Amino acid sequence: MKRILRIVLFSLLFIILAVIGYLAITFPPVMTGMAAKTMCSCVFVTGRTAESVVQQELQVFPGLASLPLDINHTDSTVTASLLGRTAKAIFRKGLGCTLLAERSEADVRRQPVRLPAPPPFDPDTVDWPTGNRIRRDTLPAHIDYAAVKQAVDEAFVDIDPAKPIFTHAVVVIHNNELIAEKYANGYDINSRCMGWSMTKSITNALVGILVKEGQIGTEDPAPVAEWQHDDRKNITINNLLQASSGLAWSETYFNPTADFHSMFIKSDDKAAYAASRPLKHEPGTVFQYSSGTTNILSRIIREKTGDGYYAFPFEKLFYPLGMHTAIIEPDASGTFVASSYSYASARDWARLGMLYLNDGVWNNKRILPAGWVKYSTTPNTTSPMQEYGAQIWLNRGAVNDSTNVKYKGLPNEAILFDGFEENTVLIIPSKKLVIVRLGVTHNRNFSLPKLTAAVMKAVQ
Structure with a gap:
């Protein structure tokens, strides 16, 4: 009887340690990435106070609002940390914030970007709807x-x-x-x-x-280089627009291993991650x-x-x-x-x-x-x-x-x-x-x- 009890206790201990290990590995990257990106955009793009972001946006996941955050107004970055894992989001004028996964901040900041100059008019002097003046x-x-x-x-x-x-x-x-x-x-x-x-x-x-x-054209095959040598080449622009591509995908927000988080938090190239997913259904059927x-x-x-x-x-x-x-x-x-x-x-x-x-x-x-x-x-x-x-x-x-x-x-x-x-x-x-x-x-x-x-x- 004691032997059986020991086996049960050791099994329970193993399961508990496995769960703790799983959580320690999977949750910190997601939580730090979400916190850094959210705080960066809210502070540098929308002009919010950090306090209001903690009270509102960061309440979406338990514990997210408690993460240590370094908001650097000098270089326009936000860094979050948890259990030795860190995540950093950077702000670029005209582009907003970008979460870094593997690429360096220097490489991203060096990317050539051509943004247009805003049209030379004051919206407060132009009537609605193109302007802001309400008659x-x-x-x-x-x-x-x-x-x-x-x-x-x-x-x-x-x-x-x-x-x-x-x-x-x-x-x-x-x-x-x-x-x-x-x-x-x-x-x-x-x-x-x-x-x-x-x-x-x-x-x-x-x-x-x-x-x-x-x-x-909507019925054109999607011009995705990764798909040209398998059945994914049959996916059309229409299939992509209508969310019926047939690609395997999990749009689950509270599972840290879901495709959603693998793309948003762990990938520097969101489109490349999405395009790498295998075909699960015939395009246009699901x-x-x-x-x-x-x-x-x-x-x-x-x-x-x-x-x-x-x-x-x-x-x-x-x-x-x-x-x-x-x-x-x-x-x-x-x-x-x-x-x-x-x-x-x-x-x-x-x-x-x-x-x-x-x-x-x-x-x-x-x-x-x-x-x-x-x-x-x-x-x-x-x-x-x-x-x-x-x-x-x-x-x-x-x-x-x-x-x-x-x-x-x-x-x-x-x-x-x-x-x-x-x-x-x-x-x-x-x-x-x-x-x-x-x-x-x-x-x-x-x-x-x-x-x-x-x-x-x-x-x-």
Whole structure:
């Protein structure tokens, strides 16, 4: 009996030590990488205080807010450490922050980058929507503005103080007019807010512009060098856009060994990591949401635009729309992390939503090709609830049950740029509405349907 007890105890001890060893090996790189990159971007890109970042963004994982962080304002870097593991993120003006994995800081800072000069105009002297000046005499008279204001105000209220929603900004657009906006303390119309996966919808627009220019087609095989000698060569641009590439992928945020973290934290070249994944399904047959395929698209955009890559989103999308706060951060290889790392003001996010509300046309100028918005918002037939188009979320509902939707409480016609921590650009075409909500909500306790229903009622 004693022998059996000893075996059981030794077995338990072995299991406990194995678990501790696993956690000690896998979690420190992820935690330090997340902390360094998040703090770097929030401090140097958005102008936040370190204290507010600790109180908000770094609460996403237990223990993350307690990591030692060295914020160096002289060389614009942030270093995090845990159990002997360190991670460093560096800031470059005009590019934002980049997390280093294997490449040296010196090598990354030496990368040649050509950024365009901003257009010579003051947005505060130009009327909305390209500028920031709001003309009250053009606002629709039929709207219940008091009801809209109340709905927006309530979007900042914590229902449970123990689970704060940290709403940073809300903007409401109706019929292309800005009818309401509100900002948390410390935020204003120029404050950059992180888009997370709303960045994927920016990528949709950039691919659309290349299609308009004739540089690429949605049914073209994806020009990925690593795939030319195996079945992955059959993956198309459309498959990448619709998250149906067939590549093996795990978009799991709380598993340190998932592809998500292997790409974001442990790889200097996000697109190369994603492209290295094996084929698991026939392309176009299975829906698998993937930040990896978006970063493959980003590398394709880079190869198509060449030396003009860094200027491309500014010259072809951001500046024409008046999105002067918008920025996409690159990885250490120099490719934009076009799945997740973008920042823009609430008004600029609203402008992007308006572009899609207006079929890709801005101030009577076509930015996106004719038919692109329809293509992008047509459900991918492999998504079970018809919830995904081309890097854009939808709410159509299952083919045989339109009530079986991804976003309960929102209209079936809803179009969404949807990011982590409940960052959203919501488009309701029939109401000519764009609603932007930005913040840091960890508990999924912000009610977008409540805000949407109140605004829709007020603009009837």
